Amino acid sequence: MKKIIAISFSLFTLSIFSMELETYKPNSTFIPQRLGDVKIYHNQKDFYVKNNHIKYPIKSCFVDKEVRKIDKEQLKEFLANGGYLSLNERSDGSYSLNANKRLPGGGVLGASIGAFLGKAAVYVVGHGAIQIVGVLTGPLYPVTVLALEGCLAVPIEAASMAGAVAGGIALGVATGPV
Numbered sequence: 001m002k003k004i005i006a007i008s009f010s011l012f013t014l015s016i017f018s019m020e021l022e023t024y025k026p027n028s029t030f031i032p033q034r035l036g037d038v039k040i041y042h043n044q045k046d047f048y049v050k051n052n053h054i055k056y057p058i059k060s061c062f063v064d065k066e067v068r069k070i071d072k073e074q075l076k077e078f079l080a081n082g083g084y085l086s087l088n089e090r091s092d093g094s095y096s097l098n099a100n101k102r103l104p105g106g107g108v109l110g111a112s113i114g115a116f117l118g119k120a121a122v123y124v125v126g127h128g129a130i131q132i133v134g135v136l137t138g139p140l141y142p143v144t145v146l147a148l149e150g151c152l153a154v155p156i157e158a159a160s161m162a163g164a165v166a167g168g169i170a171l172g173v174a175t176g177p178v
Contacts, residue, residue, distance in 0.1 A: 028079045030086040030100075040087055040097070045069050049087065049095045062096035110175025111168040118167020119160045126156035 031038050041048040047058040047067075060068055067075065067085065079085075082102040090096055130152060134145035 028084050030084060032088070035087065035089055038087065040085060042072065042075060044071055047097055056095065058095045058097050062090070062094065064097060064099040066099040067097070107172050107175030111172030114171025114174075115164040115168035117171070118163035118165070121167070122156065122160040122163035126152065126159065 029040055031040070036051070039050045041050060041055065046060070047063055048055045049058060050056075067078065070078070078099070084100055084102065086098040086100055088096045088098070127149075130145060130148045133148060134141045137144040
């Protein structure tokens with residue numbers, strides 16, 4: 001009987017002193033659909049998961065170091081600065097909580113310039129190497145360049161597309177929203 005009273009009291013106090021994370025920001029948590037209707041709660045120092053009207057504490061060893069023992073004000077600041085919490089269920093049925101940051105991005109102009117520079121860099125290296133080899137062959141320069149361009153034009157173009165994608169992503173993320 002004492003256990004039932006203690007559990008009831010702890011659940012009552014937990015509900016009074018905890019704060020549902022979804023009240024901070026709609027996209028402050030990521031919970032996989034396979035977990036069902038699960039909510040994350042945080043009291044002054046610890047995190048809890050509410051599943052089927054039962055609250056389960058998340059062991060501090062399974063909480064990311066960045067948010068372990070964090071107070072409510074620090075958590076609000078973390079979530080306001082692009083952070084979010086990702087919940088996972090472990091194989092033993094317990095939960096783990098990871099802290100993640102969203103990267104800035106969306107710089108359309110930066111992505112366009114990056115794509116152009118990435119593609120141009122691959123063209124310069126690929127076709128420049130063909131020109132260097134052609135010059136080194138001396139009088140056979142025209143034949144060498146034509147043969148190498150015929151063989152390597154398609155692979156250079158494919159590589160330039162990869163360079164354009166990589167450059168676009170890199171500068172798009174670096175420049176952020178414009």
